[in-house]
Amino acid sequence: MKDFATLFTRIDESTKTTVKTAALADYFRNADPSDKLWTIALFTGRRPKRTITATRLREWAAEVAGLPDWLFEESYSIVGDLAETIALVLPPAEHEDDQSLTYWINTIKTLSTLEEEDRKAGILNAWNSLPTTQRFLFTKLLTGGFRIGVSAKLITRALAQATGQPEPELTHKLMGNWTPDTATWETLIEADDPTADLSRPYPFYLAYQLDSLDDLGPPADWNAERKWDGIRGQLIIRGGEHHLWSRGEDLMTDRFPELSTLKDYLPDGTVIDGEILAFADEKPLSFNALQKRIGRKTVPKKLLTEAPVILMAYDLLEHEGKDIRDTPLKDRRNHLKTLINQTPNETPIRLSEAVPFQTWDDLAKARDQSRDIGAEGLMLKRLDSPYLSGRKRGDWWKWKIDPLTIDAVMIYAQAGHGRRANLFTDYTFAVRSGNDLVPFTKAYSGLTDAEFREITAWVRKNTLQKFGPVRQVPPTHVFEIAFEGIQASPRHKSGVALRFPRMSRWRRDKPMDEANTLEDLKEMLATYG
Amino acid sequence: MADVLTFTDRGIYCPAGDFHIDPWQPVDRALITHGHSDHARLGMGRYLATTGTAPVMRHRLGEITLDTINYGEETQIGDAKVSFHPAGHVPGSAQIRVEVKGEVWVVSGDYKTVADGLSEPFEPVKCHAFITECTFGLPIFKWTPQDILTQQINEWWATNAAAGRTSILGAYALGKAQRLLTTVNPDIGPILTHGAIENTNEVLRNQGITLPQTTYATADITAQTHPGALVLAPPSALGTTWTRRFGPASTAFASGWMALRGVRRRRAADRGFIVSDHADWDGLNDAIKATGATKIFATHGYTSVFQRWLTEQGYDAHVVSTDYHGESLETSEASEA
Numbered sequence: 001m002k003d004f005a006t007l008f009t010r011i012d013e014s015t016k017t018t019v020k021t022a023a024l025a026d027y028f029r030n031a032d033p034s035d036k037l038w039t040i041a042l043f044t045g046r047r048p049k050r051t052i053t054a055t056r057l058r059e060w061a062a063e064v065a066g067l068p069d070w071l072f073e074e075s076y077s078i079v080g081d082l083a084e085t086i087a088l089v090l091p092p093a094e095h096e097d098d099q100s101l102t103y104w105i106n107t108i109k110t111l112s113t114l115e116e117e118d119r120k121a122g123i124l125n126a127w128n129s130l131p132t133t134q135r136f137l138f139t140k141l142l143t144g145g146f147r148i149g150v151s152a153k154l155i156t157r158a159l160a161q162a163t164g165q166p167e168p169e170l171t172h173k174l175m176g177n178w179t180p181d182t183a184t185w186e187t188l189i190e191a192d193d194p195t196a197d198l199s200r201p202y203p204f205y206l207a208y209q210l211d212s213l214d215d216l217g218p219p220a221d222w223n224a225e226r227k228w229d230g231i232r233g234q235l236i237i238r239g240g241e242h243h244l245w246s247r248g249e250d251l252m253t254d255r256f257p258e259l260s261t262l263k264d265y266l267p268d269g270t271v272i273d274g275e276i277l278a279f280a281d282e283k284p285l286s287f288n289a290l291q292k293r294i295g296r297k298t299v300p301k302k303l304l305t306e307a308p309v310i311l312m313a314y315d316l317l318e319h320e321g322k323d324i325r326d327t328p329l330k331d332r333r334n335h336l337k338t339l340i341n342q343t344p345n346e347t348p349i350r351l352s353e354a355v356p357f358q359t360w361d362d363l364a365k366a367r368d369q370s371r372d373i374g375a376e377g378l379m380l381k382r383l384d385s386p387y388l389s390g391r392k393r394g395d396w397w398k399w400k401i402d403p404l405t406i407d408a409v410m411i412y413a414q415a416g417h418g419r420r421a422n423l424f425t426d427y428t429f430a431v432r433s434g435n436d437l438v439p440f441t442k443a444y445s446g447l448t449d450a451e452f453r454e455i456t457a458w459v460r461k462n463t464l465q466k467f468g469p470v471r472q473v474p475p476t477h478v479f480e481i482a483f484e485g486i487q488a489s490p491r492h493k494s495g496v497a498l499r500f501p502r503m504s505r506w507r508r509d510k511p512m513d514e515a516n517t518l519e520d521l522k523e524m525l526a527t528y529g
Numbered sequence: 530m531a532d533v534l535t536f537t538d539r540g541i542y543c544p545a546g547d548f549h550i551d552p553w554q555p556v557d558r559a560l561i562t563h564g565h566s567d568h569a570r571l572g573m574g575r576y577l578a579t580t581g582t583a584p585v586m587r588h589r590l591g592e593i594t595l596d597t598i599n600y601g602e603e604t605q606i607g608d609a610k611v612s613f614h615p616a617g618h619v620p621g622s623a624q625i626r627v628e629v630k631g632e633v634w635v636v637s638g639d640y641k642t643v644a645d646g647l648s649e650p651f652e653p654v655k656c657h658a659f660i661t662e663c664t665f666g667l668p669i670f671k672w673t674p675q676d677i678l679t680q681q682i683n684e685w686w687a688t689n690a691a692a693g694r695t696s697i698l699g700a701y702a703l704g705k706a707q708r709l710l711t712t713v714n715p716d717i718g719p720i721l722t723h724g725a726i727e728n729t730n731e732v733l734r735n736q737g738i739t740l741p742q743t744t745y746a747t748a749d750i751t752a753q754t755h756p757g758a759l760v761l762a763p764p765s766a767l768g769t770t771w772t773r774r775f776g777p778a779s780t781a782f783a784s785g786w787m788a789l790r791g792v793r794r795r796r797a798a799d800r801g802f803i804v805s806d807h808a809d810w811d812g813l814n815d816a817i818k819a820t821g822a823t824k825i826f827a828t829h830g831y832t833s834v835f836q837r838w839l840t841e842q843g844y845d846a847h848v849v850s851t852d853y854h855g856e857s858l859e860t861s862e863a864s865e866a
Contacts, residue, residue: 012790015797067668068841074834075669080791088669088788149794422792466833 003031004039004101005133012148020150024158033185034102040188041180042146043155048105050144051112052119054082057142060120061086064127077469078415078422083139087132097129104138163189169200199243199251201234202271202317202325203389206247207379207396213360216380216397223329223383224355224363226375227398228312229287229484230277231294235311237263237270238321244276252276255296256309258348265343269321272336273387274313274352284312284374287499288487310348313340314379317387325387332387370401371528376484377401403482404524407507409475409515411437413459416444423452424459424471427503429481431494433518437475440494440521446482446503478515480505486521486529494518496525533609533627533634533658536826536849541636541660545629546609548577550636553852560611562638563622564589564703567854577604579613581621581649581736585703588732600649616640617651618806619704620738626654634658635820639855641805642812643675645708647738653819660826661817664807664855665785666835672785672809678802679712685781685800690718690757695775699764699782699798701856702726704806706761707733709783710740719755721746723762723771752776767798785809785856807856817844829853 010023028036041047062072067089079085107126111119126138140146152174160167170189178188216222233252236243242263244253253260256276266272278289289307293299316336317325324332333354340351355378357363367378377400385395408429416425426444430437447455455477465472482504489497535542540552540559548558551568559573564585569578575594578586583597598604600623603612608630613623618639625636635656644650673681682698689696700706702725710720710730720743722730727745734740744750746760751774760775767780779799786792787801807830808816817825817839825846827835832848839846 012794013799015799065668068838071668071834071838074831075667078667078831079669079789084790085669088671422786422789 001101001104001130001134001137002098003027004035005131005137007031007039008137008148009133011150017154021154021158021161024150024155025161028159028162032100032102034180035100037180037183037185037188038101038105040155040159040174042141043148043150044152044174045146046179047144047146048108048141049112050142051108052123052142054143056116056120057082057086057123057139060123061090061127064124065089065091080416083136083143086127086139087136090127090135092132093130093135094128096131105141108141159189165189171200198238198241199236201236201243201245202323202387204232204234204247204273205315205388205396206391207381207398208391208393210380210397210399216360219357219360219363221382221384223333223381224357224366225314225352225379225381226355226370226373227377227379227400228275228277228284228352229374229376230275230284230290230312233274233276233311234317235259235262235270235272235274236318237266238268240268255293255299257299258304258308259311261347262311262343262349265347266339266349267320269318270339271316271318272311272313272349273315273317274311274349276309277312278307279310279312279348279350280308286374286487287485308348310350312350312352314352315387328384328386329381330383367399367401403484403504404486404528405480405482405504406431406516406521406524407478407510407514408440408481409437409512410455410473410477410479411439411475412470412472413455414470422456424456425452427479428470429479430475431516431518431521432513438494438518440492440496440518441481441483441498441501443479443481443501443503447506451506475512478507478510478512479503480507486525488525488529494521496521496529531629533629533632534636534660536851540851543606543609543627543629546606546611546627548606548609549573550625550627551638551853558606560625561586562616562625562636563619565619565639567852568638577611579621579623582623583621584732584736585621585729588728614654615649615652617642617644617648620648620707620733620736622648622704624652624654626656632657634660635822636660637662637816639664639807639853640816641808642816643672645675645806647708647711648704648806651816653816656820656822658824658826659817659820659822660828660849661813662807662829662853662855663813663827663832663835664830665805665809666813666827666831666838668810670785670788670805670809671811672788672805673803675712678804682709682712682781682783682802683714683717685779685802686713686759687717689779693756693777695752695758695760695778697760697762697767697772697775697778697780698802699762699767699780700726700784701806702729702763705783705804706730706763707738707740708806709761709804710743713741713759715741718757718759719744721750721755721758721760723760723766725763725766726761748774750774752778805856829855 007023007027011020014020058072062069076085111122127135130138156167156170159170173188232247234245246252278285292307313336316332319335337351340349355366370377380397380399382395408431410427411430412428413424414426416423428439428442430439459471459473462473463471481501483498483501485499487497539554539556541550548560549556550560551562552559553570555572557574559576561569561576561578564582569586571590577596580597580599583595598613600613600615603610610628612626614626616622616624616638618641627634633656635654639662640651642651686696700709706726722743722745730740730743764782781800781802782796782798783802783804785805787803793801823845825839825844826849828849828851836846836848
């Protein structure tokens with residue numbers, strides 16, 4: 001556990017990817033194979049089954065620390081992490097016992113077979129024999145969730161450094177349903193995987209937001225498409241199988257089973273870049289519909305009919321088994337069109353059609369219609385552009401529509417968690433309704449650190465009432481809230497729910513009585529909902 | 530019996546002696562616990578502070594009418610008997626004891642109970658009522674022992690120096706910076722200081738406090754002229770262009786807030802050393818117990834939580850609203866602690 005704690009500390013102390021990668025690579029070179037495998041498992045979201053509830057852990061920690069439960073809870077709300085809170089409030093360990101990571105995980109596993117009294121004794125003994133960092137990590141294992149700023153990509157890069165294997169191969173090896181119980185370091189990492197090639201995705205090409213149309217040159221050089229608001233995905237059809245990858249290199253094949261018919265109509269050796277959209281009657285459904293599908297590993301039948309998905313195809317990366325990313329976009333799109341035209345209409349795939357335009361003014365008008373047809377704006381791609389990897393300037397641009405905005409009054413503030421523990425960063429906003437204020441949204445982001453500090457100082461001095469961690473403040477400060485969409489919601493007092501609300505500006509120039517009203521909000525709902 | 534001290538919107542007030550303690554609005558007569566800018570402010574008619582606090586107040590506040598008093602020396606102001614006692618917060622810092630008709634109240638100002646090797650160590654003062662800060666009044670705050678802390682900082686500095694990196698350490702200009710100076714090992718490399726810290730060093734040296742040799746980091750001082758240096762700067766200077774001249778560097782903060790992983794990560798420093806000039810949880814509880822007071826007022830920090838805790842421990846505990854800031858990472862000189 002000491003090695004693992006050292007690894008954790010090295011990663012946690014640094015903000016530099018190179019340092020984190022080096023720390024992981026060192027660990028993957030030197031640690032015990034079983035510990036290495038568990039480390040990969042933990043950092044890629046595979047954790048031992050929860051054997052003890054968070055409630056028990058809180059009670060036991062408070063008891064050992066000699067604290068009343070409410071004080072433990074107050075501490076927890078400041079720290080924002082249960083395992084860290086426990087590690088901090090407990091008295092120092094009385095003896096140290098350096099056992100391996102695997103040993104402690106096995107200890108946790110055996111706890112599930114014991115009576116509660118014995119479980120408690122086991123946990124208390126562990127707490128009493130581990131120094132603070134190890135105690136924190138041990139408790140983290142008990143509570144699940146092991147996010148410490150290590151992405152799957154970082155793990156893969158470190159593994160590549162430590163083993164000399166190419167990153168894409170390792171990415172594939174780490175995919176799927178393995179656990180440290182079903183795999184070993186040897187079978188998972190060291191052994192060759194002959195199927196790795198078949199599902200290997202290409203890196204996604206990403207665009208920057210367009211600053212100005214002025215530098216683009218003649219409109220005839222460009223292809224414009226709608227920018228759809230779904231999940232970017234890469235469909236791979238090879239060896240009679242299909243694989244669907246997300247931009248975050250998650251394999252999403254099983255989440256969208258309706259797309260499996262595509263392998264029957266598209267030839268082997270086809271890789272398509274597109275957007276997964278909830279789609280019915282030749283129109284995209286709202287993002288809300290798709291949201292119900294996200295995060296679901298298996299999909300009930302009802303949802304399949306309520307929110308069916310299609311692949312809105314943007315680009316063709318592999319054609320007849322050949323990587324064609326270097327050929328011009330124009331040619332890739334022609335091949336793509338031919339492929340899609342060969343599929344029957346009920347196949348869940350559509351070509352993301354070009355938006356015709358002669359002048360930039362035409363295009364600006366087309367962009368103005370985005371919201372009506374459920375798009376986020378436009379994509380501009382140079383017709384002779386290759387398919388690059390990563391976020392690059394020059395050939396591809398996204399030209400999103402401006403967000404909707406409303407001026408609202410801050411009425412409650414709450415301290416953030418974790419990184420923002422000593423700042424008030426989470427606010428509730430209201431619109432005016434006669435002499436009343438109706439809360440309608442919360443927002444956490446969009447201000448600068450300096451602004452958050454200023455508001456924090458103001459909240460401290462102007463608290464009217466405290467409700468637990470929430471402070472009621474006088475309705476004084478007006479903020480412009482930007483958001484991407486608005487929907488009716490019976491669950492909210494205001495009757496609306498916003499999509500992706502954030503603070504776009506602090507309207508210091510506006511007094512509270514110039515903030516927008518509930519009427520304004522309802523009008524927006526009627527127009528854009 | 531009338532209260533010895535009352536809490537007004539100008540500061541803590543003693544009706545019997547007609548004076549304020551650490552006021553934040555202009556008053557005629559101000560008794561000052563220590564020189565930090567949220568306790569010693571401009572605009573008072575006349576000031577009274579310890580001999581150890583006076584130089585830094587003159588340095589910071591300029592031309593002021595300032596009387597000094599030694600620790601333990603008793604003085605009569607109106608109907609109040611007043612004396613100053615070490616608070617262990619920074620050099621010269623004091624708790625102020627006020628006695629009226631046999632009733633004793635003590636204002637702690639800011640304090641810590643562990644000796645830092647620089648400030649006059651905290652002395653518990655028996656009293657009926659104790660006015661305490663509680664910046665770190667939660668059981669999650671427990672400070673690293675001084676010897677381990679020293680070892681951690683020296684190790685960090687030596688490792689950086691060996692790797693050709695400058696070590697930039699963020700610490701408050703008055704107190705924390707000098708405390709760190711007296712604990713680091715000057716054999717590791719040169720010690721450079723930001724102007725705000727060097728000015729305070731000079732004030733303290735002039736009053737007879739011994740500090741290791743430091744070099745004021747003027748514009749011509751860089752990583753080339755002083756390789757492997759330790760640079761001490763106020764927290765606000767970290768992450769600004771000022772630090773660029775020191776080339777590849779590792780940054781660290783020295784603060785009680787570094788006990789929290791989230792806070793440390795938000796500051797994006799490479800290291801966080803858990804060190805504060807305020808009392809930690811055990812320090813606060815021990816200090817309060819040692820006063821023998823039954824009535825406690827919590828002024829700044831996690832006041833409502835701390836009040837509830839004290840009430841459950843059997844104290845007559847209250848929260849008072851003040852304009853003191855305690856230790857903050859978020860602001861610069863204006864509210865250091």
